[in-house]
Amino acid sequence: MKVAMSLAEVRDLRHQLPDPFGLVPTMGFLHEGHLSLVRRAKSECGSVGVSIFVNPTQFGPEEDLEDYPRDVERDMLMLEDEKIDLLWTPMAEELYPPGYQTWVTVESLSQPLEGAHRLGHFRGVATIVTKLLTAVRPDRVYVGQKDAQQARVIRRLVQDLNLPVEVVNCAIVREPDGLAMSSRNAYLNPEERRAATVLHRALTAAAEAYAQGERGADALRLKMYEMLLGESMAKTQYVSVADPETLEEQWGPVERALLSLAVFVGKTRLIDNIVVGAG
Numbered sequence: 001m002k003v004a005m006s007l008a009e010v011r012d013l014r015h016q017l018p019d020p021f022g023l024v025p026t027m028g029f030l031h032e033g034h035l036s037l038v039r040r041a042k043s044e045c046g047s048v049g050v051s052i053f054v055n056p057t058q059f060g061p062e063e064d065l066e067d068y069p070r071d072v073e074r075d076m077l078m079l080e081d082e083k084i085d086l087l088w089t090p091m092a093e094e095l096y097p098p099g100y101q102t103w104v105t106v107e108s109l110s111q112p113l114e115g116a117h118r119l120g121h122f123r124g125v126a127t128i129v130t131k132l133l134t135a136v137r138p139d140r141v142y143v144g145q146k147d148a149q150q151a152r153v154i155r156r157l158v159q160d161l162n163l164p165v166e167v168v169n170c171a172i173v174r175e176p177d178g179l180a181m182s183s184r185n186a187y188l189n190p191e192e193r194r195a196a197t198v199l200h201r202a203l204t205a206a207a208e209a210y211a212q213g214e215r216g217a218d219a220l221r222l223k224m225y226e227m228l229l230g231e232s233m234a235k236t237q238y239v240s241v242a243d244p245e246t247l248e249e250q251w252g253p254v255e256r257a258l259l260s261l262a263v264f265v266g267k268t269r270l271i272d273n274i275v276v277g278a279g
């Protein structure tokens with residue numbers, strides 16, 4: 001595994017690697033969710049690179065940029081074990097030089113859901129992903145359905161900017177009790193960790209109602225709320241039944257839908273989602 005920090009290094013090393021080259025962008029503090037993307041990339045690509053960068057521009061002023069968990073040494077050992085070809089740990093001062101003022105904005109898709117509660121978040125995401133993709137020009141980029149809106153935003157920006165890269169969406173990896181793996185789960189104390197399963201329980205309750213024939217978007221949202229209200233440590237920020245393509249909130253009957261939610265458990269903000277319906 002080669003390690004690059006500067007843009008010059010990463011470009012140089014990438015050119016020496018066999019195509020197709022797959023990139024897995026991450027913010028580090030790796031877990032099995034990240035590794036599932038790495039393994040999928042390894043199985044489909046001639047060479048694989050991982051980037052680790054806690055991108056400051058996607059965090060709001062009140063968010064957890066400073067506290068975000070980091071352990072690059074442990075991440076490096078995990079990636080060595082996966083036998084990836086290239087690790088890139090970009091330098092913030094090179095990606096955002098003094099006087100920086102160029103941004104990528106994906107308009108409508110960035111507005112609802114996470115975008116409505118994390119102002120400027122997707123401008124930061126779209127900008128950094130564009131910069132990573134144009135720097136190393138991967139043939140494929142691997143993203144997780146855990147961040148469903150982010151995956152949708154990335155697919156759209158790749159289409160709109162005509163970037164020659166295939167976006168590969170990967171399924172959510174969960175703990176045995178259903179909690180979606182996330183670097184932020186490290187913030188949870190044991191009691192909160194137990195309560196955090198309510199996100200998956202709420203999604204499952206709605207998905208079961210859908211499987212039994214319920215199609216009303218309101219009724220599906222209500223199913224999720226009911227389960228969330230039963231967990232006293234959970235504070236719901238939003239619950240949504242949206243079109244999986246446009247991310248527009250649905251009000252009538254739905255055939256295919258993205259069920260998603262954001263919930264505070266203690267001070268930790270957690271998100272999760274599930275798609276119901278064919279396709």
Ligand code: AMP
Nearest residue numbers: 026027028033143144146147172173181
């Ligand atoms: P992050 O380090 O949180 O920015 O995540 C890096 C990539 O890993 C993103 O594409 C995430 O959607 C994906 N990811 C994070 N957690 C999971 C998970 N539990 N299952 C699948 N993919 C995940």
